[in-house]
Amino acid sequence: MKENLFPKKPYKTDGGAPVPHRKGTSDEDSQVLPPPALVRLPMQMHIGAPCTPLVKVGDRVLVGQKIGDSDAPFSAPIHASVSGEVTEIGEITLGGGARSLAVTVASDGKMEEIPYIPPKMDTYEDFITAVRECGLVGLGGAGFPTHIKLRPSADKKIDTLIINGAECEPYLTSDNREILENSWDVMSGVYTVKNMLHIHRVLICIESNKPRAIEVLREIADSSVDKDDEVRVLALPARYPQGAEKVLIKAATGREVPPGKLPADVGCIVMNITSISVLSRYIKTGMPLVHKRLTVDGGAVAHKQNVIVPLGTSVAEVLAHCGLLPEKVGKVMFGGPMMGVALESLDVPVLKNNNGIIALSKEEAATSPTTACIRCGRCVAACPMRLYPLRLEKAIARKDVARMEALDLLTCMECGSCAFVCPAKRPLVQSMRLGKAILREEKSKNKK
Amino acid sequence: MKLSVSSSPHLRAPVTTERIMRDVLISLLPCVAAGVWLFGLRTLLVVGISTLLCMFLEFTCRFIMKREQTVGDLSAAVTGVLLGLTLPVSIPIPLIIVGCVTAIVVVKQMFGGLGNNFVNPALAGRIVMLVSFPTQMTGFTTPTWVDAVTTATPLAPNAEAASLLDLFLGRVGGCIGETCKIAILLGLAYLLIRRVISPIIPLCYVGTVALFSLAVGADALFQLLSGGLLFGAVFMATDYVTSPVGKWGKVVYAVGCGLITVLIRLYASLPEGVSYAIVLMNILCPLIERIPFGKTFGKGKSKEGKTV
Secondary structure, eight states: OHHHHSOSSOOOOOOOBOOOOOOTTTTSOOEEOOOOSEEEEESOOSSSOOOEESSOTTOEEOBTOEEEEOSSSSOOOEEOSSOEEEEEEEEEEOTTSOEEEEEEEEEOSOOOBOOOOOOOOSSHHHHHHHHHHTTOBOTTTTOOBHHHHTSOOTTSOOOEEEEEEOOOSSSOOHHHHHHHHSHHHHHHHHHHHHHHHTOOOEEEEEETTOHHHHHHHHHHHHSTTOTTOOEEEEEEOSOBTTTSHHHHHHHHHSOOOOTTOOGGGGTEEEEEHHHHHHHHHHHHHOOOSOEEEEEEESTTBSSOEEEEEETTOBHHHHHHHTTBOTTTEEEEEESOTTTOEEOSOSOOBOOTTOOEEEEEEHHHHOOOOOOOOOOOOHHHHHOTTOOOHHHHHHHHHTTOHHHHHHTTGGGOOOOOHHHHHOTTOOOHHHHHHHHHHHHHHHHHHHHO | OOOOOOOSOOOOOSOOHHHHHHHHHHHHHHHHHHHHHHHOTHHHHHHHHHHHHHHHHHHHHHHHTTOOOOGGGSHHHHHHHHHHHTSOTTOOHHHHHHHHIIIIIIIIGGGTSTTOOSSOHHHHHHHHHHHHOHHHHHOEEEOOSSOOEEEOOTTSTTOOOOOHHHHHHTOSSSOTTTSOHHHHHHHHHHHHHTTSSOTHHHHHHHHHHHHHHHHTTOOHHHHHHSTTHHHIIIIITTOSTTSOSSHHHHHHHHHHHHHHHHHHHHHSSOSOOHHHHHHHHHHHHHHHHTSOOSOOTTTSOOTTOSOO
């Protein structure tokens, strides 16, 4: 009976693209970045309501001190990541171009911490409060407040917890390092969430190109800690985009999340593996989310490595530490090269949901000219959502709203597989984004 | 420091249209070589002229229309080689011009260039030549190494019986590229290894012809090995622009090609029907594309069933 609950091998998923792995940093220990001169902590590092600063200019703050919070239920607090003085509170531009109010803290270099107190963990409510106070958001990329995710509405019966350690983006190895460096944090976090939510099936999903991570977690999962044997490690094929939430749920359970629905609608909760590790440390020690491990890699970086940096550190400072080669730089991005956001300026702060800074050399960033679509069908074969990108592109070009909807444009998750494989180098993802903007505009027009 | 900013993804696969076309050209080399072996050096003249003419016409059209120059993407070269290989070696050179103009000027460029032609340009060119100059287009030379003799295609009702080995090696009358099956299979293998085409269309096309022939009591093996079937199934029906993009669409399209080919061969007054079959299915391609195959992610039934 139980055996059936745990697939021996992953369920088959559609599409995907043979992207290069380039995980050269996976075996190197993470380095801790020396305290930066200043950090800028945006009051919005998550999906939901922005926080209100709890400090004013001139205040002295300590590492781990809460400096921003919100009364809105859909939000997550922000903590100081260095000790020092608040020198400025004002609007700044973030990596993606968005504007946000931010608290600037000039570091005194001491990294003095508040006395951490482990949270009370007697009830489920205590647990949810702890998750919120930790400042935890989905660290895999979306920045969805974790305390919301871990409190699914009562009508949704959750039977599966999926831990996302797929890390399918090229270059990125920060989750892999988290697993290897903090394996016990990961596993104790898994058991905490499992027990608090009464889930009897946990699948830790890791791509097969990380054999050591799989081995380490399997060893713990198979040891006596897990008496009920309800936690298993599932090795996924190393094919992009296995780590995309919907694809991951399909691979782990065979279930497909319908368009516009959430994982909870198919009985699943998906958590990033670093998120679960951070949560576990907070429960153990009381230290909230104040720093993040980033993979710094790419052809324009001399010392490719994982670095642990205080949140709010500027990208320029992180790159300088890793030996950026300014004459070689072509393009710098937050996140991996498949879904990452290209940065216009390096003077932007590191946020909670960043997991890498990739600085591509001019050659790596060079683009080929776009040519006519030859209908080769590679984009169709690559789409994990079984869409027809070439038809969508045409419909979007002529602003055909009905056709965009008929072709399920909103199911597109912008994973970039289609654009990656396109021999005509068509900007398919850009086109999908434009199409979604057209749909949104149309929707707001209809509301009026 | 100048940073370039663009939409993701920031990595692209190395494959380009030009590389695909170059692969197709390479895959056609065995057929050209077999043509020289079987039909002599005039093969090079026919294929060469057809190729250069197609490229020249592509260049000229784009130049006159003041459009971006596309002769470098090699698609015109592919059309030229394909057209040349589907002509009899004895074809008078001036007639090739008619085929090339039809292919590149009328069918390809007048409809918007690469990606917008509704039928395979090379086949359209060949068909116009076939109906305009039926005698010259079917005056096949049988390679005998002693004396080249003009004969009909083995598919013609009055043709002498050819052995299966002769059919396989190409020692029968026919167009330059279509007779030697070994060369075609080599080309197919190359295209599959380089992942230029999926095996769906050639397999379904050839499979349909075999099954249909068996079903009506015809000699299936003979049907497979004669005429332009294999050449068409590998190099013509697989043309991206004029075949469906999805796998089930490809199946429907290829089965259609197979059915029409056998119908023409066995029941119509023409000895060979591959060109017509493929062009007819090219025309039906937009309709096939409208058949809703498969469902978008999350819209179908999930394997495990609903939430437990």
